[in-house]
Amino acid sequence: xxxxxxxxxxxxxxxxxxxxxxxxxxxxxxxxxxxxxxxxxxxxxxxxxxxxxxxxxxxxxxxxxxxxxxxxxxxxxxxxxxxxxxxxxxxxxxxxxxxxxxxxxxxxxxxxxxxxxxxxxxxxxxxxxxxxxxxxxxxxxxxxxxxxxxxxxxxxxxxxxxxxxxxxxxxxxxxxxxxxxxxxxxxxxxxxxxxxxxxxxxxxxxxxxxxxxxxxxxxxxxxxxxxxxxxxxxxxxxxxxxxxxxxxxxxxxxxxxxxxxxxxxxxxxxxxxxxxxxxxxxxxxxxxxxxxxxxxxxxxxxxxxxxxxxxxxxxxxxxxxxxxxxxxxxxxxxxxxxxxxxxxxxxxxxxxxxxxxxxxxxxxxxxxxxxxxxxxxxxxxxxxxxxxxxxxxxxxxxxxxxxxxxxxxxxxxxxxxxxxxxxxxxxxxxxxxxxxxxxxxxxxxxxxxxxxxxxxxxxxxxxxxxxxxxxxxxxxxxxxxxxxxxxxxxxxxxxxxxxxxxxxxxxxxxxxxxxxxxxxxxxxxxxxxxxxxxxxxxxxxxxxxxxxxxxxxxxxxxxxxxxxxxxxxxxxxxxxxxxxxxxxxxxxxxxxxxxxxxxxxxxxxxxxxxxxxxxxxxxxxxxxxxxxxxxxxxxxxxxxxxxxxxxxxxxxxxxxxxxxxxxxxxxxxxxxxxxxxxxxxxxxxxxxxxxxxxxxxxxxxxxxxxxxxxxxxxxxxx
DNA sequence: GAGCACTGC
Numbered sequence: 001x002x003x004x005x006x007x008x009x010x011x012x013x014x015x016x017x018x019x020x021x022x023x024x025x026x027x028x029x030x031x032x033x034x035x036x037x038x039x040x041x042x043x044x045x046x047x048x049x050x051x052x053x054x055x056x057x058x059x060x061x062x063x064x065x066x067x068x069x070x071x072x073x074x075x076x077x078x079x080x081x082x083x084x085x086x087x088x089x090x091x092x093x094x095x096x097x098x099x100x101x102x103x104x105x106x107x108x109x110x111x112x113x114x115x116x117x118x119x120x121x122x123x124x125x126x127x128x129x130x131x132x133x134x135x136x137x138x139x140x141x142x143x144x145x146x147x148x149x150x151x152x153x154x155x156x157x158x159x160x161x162x163x164x165x166x167x168x169x170x171x172x173x174x175x176x177x178x179x180x181x182x183x184x185x186x187x188x189x190x191x192x193x194x195x196x197x198x199x200x201x202x203x204x205x206x207x208x209x210x211x212x213x214x215x216x217x218x219x220x221x222x223x224x225x226x227x228x229x230x231x232x233x234x235x236x237x238x239x240x241x242x243x244x245x246x247x248x249x250x251x252x253x254x255x256x257x258x259x260x261x262x263x264x265x266x267x268x269x270x271x272x273x274x275x276x277x278x279x280x281x282x283x284x285x286x287x288x289x290x291x292x293x294x295x296x297x298x299x300x301x302x303x304x305x306x307x308x309x310x311x312x313x314x315x316x317x318x319x320x321x322x323x324x325x326x327x328x329x330x331x332x333x334x335x336x337x338x339x340x341x342x343x344x345x346x347x348x349x350x351x352x353x354x355x356x357x358x359x360x361x362x363x364x365x366x367x368x369x370x371x372x373x374x375x376x377x378x379x380x381x382x383x384x385x386x387x388x389x390x391x392x393x394x395x396x397x398x399x400x401x402x403x404x405x406x407x408x409x410x411x412x413x414x415x416x417x418x419x420x421x422x423x424x425x426x427x428x429x430x431x432x433x434x435x436x437x438x439x440x441x442x443x444x445x446x447x448x449x450x451x452x453x454x455x456x457x458x459x460x461x462x463x464x465x466x467x468x469x470x471x472x473x474x475x476x477x478x479x480x481x482x483x484x485x486x487x488x489x490x491x492x493x494x495x496x497x498x499x500x501x502x503x504x505x506x507x508x509x510x511x512x513x514x515x516x517x518x519x520x521x522x523x524x525x526x527x528x529x530x531x532x533x534x535x536x537x538x539x540x541x542x543x544x545x546x547x548x549x550x551x552x553x554x555x556x557x558x559x560x561x562x563x564x565x566x567x568x569x570x571x572x573x574x575x576x577x578x579x580x581x582x583x584x585x586x587x588x589x590x591x592x593x594x595x596x597x598x599x600x601x602x603x604x605x606x607x608x609x610x611x612x613x614x615x616x617x618x619x620x621x622x623x624x625x626x627x628x629x630x631x632x633x634x635x636x637x638x639x640x641x642x643x644x645x646x647x648x649x650x651x652x653x654x655x656x657x658x659x660x661x662x663x664x665x666x667x668x669x670x671x672x673x674x675x676x677x678x679x680x681x682x683x684x685x686x687x688x689x690x691x692x693x694x695x696x697x698x699x700x701x702x703x704x705x706x707x708x709x710x711x712x713x714x715x716x717x718x
Numbered sequence: 719g720a721g722c723a724c725t726g727c
Binding site for chain 1: 719720721722723724725726727
């Protein structure tokens, strides 16, 4: 867990007092001493030499590092000191999450006694803190994938460390497949040159003998260029090293001890019919009977969290005054960050925190002070049905690995206890690990990226876990219908190439390409930026009415797309009037205030603005015309219809809709501005199954536009 | 009448 890096810093706490010049010096000296001491005390420190030897002797190494081993912060420094980044090459370390990349890089820069961005830097979307002198670079795995589009051999890197590989995000899985190929190609290019200098005749053999078609395509380009071999290190926190080792042809795996306090696990005797009630009882049992220490409860979503919060508060009122020293903190991703941060603030002495969390607290956020974990054993997970294009959010049992991860949250600072609200035999029945994301998501983007990197045979691509054939075929079909692929299933030029360059869902990339023809690129740019982020509107339960009124100011009778544009433009207008002469921090501050007044999630809007400026640069570079359709909303809606024709639906009796492409019966999501209007024909962006099949982000269109604008699809249908 | 978690040159 990269949070090893996060937690390390809590060990060397710096008092917030004032220092005179001298004491600052002393402080920084003693701080450096402390860092050194800390580094030496990490479990990984004692095996530095051995690890370096292993890396020298093996081009691929699997490292199983338990929580708290220090692998994420220390190994790159060991490699640097051992000379692995000679000749200006870089040691790259990938992380699945932005926060981890940033915090670990900052920590390592401090340990090295340098400014972050110099020898040690990080690069994440929207934020590149590296320079020509950067030798240890932390980054998100998705970002390295994007880099591979420009530099398929990742030629600047001498070592790439893939951290948290056990999480098996789509990005990690695709990256592993790619790195496997890059490594083969680079070592061959190297050997090719060696061979070439002695015996020139040999080079043809290498190509012919190679079985892996991807490597052949890489190798072809590789000829004439010489790359030093690439060292690959896969780091995983779980014990499934076997999977990675087998994938990399029996690669060597080493194990590094962690430093984690023991956590006692308790199970219930019987299955609990109502886990919320069981959680409630357990909270109070711990509160009344156990020693000091905060409680972390894993729940599946906002609704559960809010209802447990209410129940705890009610029950608390029935307790005697001196037993009421319990403070509740909800935390989930869509909660505004100010409210998320509350969980970290110290509370009055003698009080106990109860943190009600979604699985945001499993890996993304590390909350200090947790001694007790309550784990009902469920998670709300997204699954994807490629045939129906249907996403579902369903509550499912967690995996053993997840249960382990959750209980580990109690042992960060001292011995802890974990209460699993199910019997032990139920635990035994759980899956070992969570299904890799690549087996349960829409593959269109992955395929587009691979095609752009010259991987044409997707079904034959060497994934660590192959997605189902039907999922691949379905996505290929979608890309073909969007015009990104030719009849021969190759990336089309220019449309497919343009789409691959944009860091967006392929459907949104296509919408931009079309919008430049429809002369409404300005509007579409705002739309796809807003659609690419989490929900823009924020409606807390207690202020639902106010939030609704606020939303009305922006809402458009045409639909949600125009509504999102209205929000974006309103925020822009508000800023334009005030931002003159203000620094970025002040601008952020007044924008947050505006968001709060208008019940807008400021994190989402901020994100959308970042996406907007990034994509604008891309489309300008691509030479697309950034025009506005002005008041001609008809033009814009026609463009939406042309772009999202695969997601069109027509009204049936009783206000339900039938999706053209799959025939599914769907309903308009209650958050849509068209929820009450129920127009005859719509296009939508998302189809999600919760209690019903809901479509979200909707615009009303004319049915006839579909046959006119997407005849390749609708001529056959009608 | 309702939103798990991440992420992108």
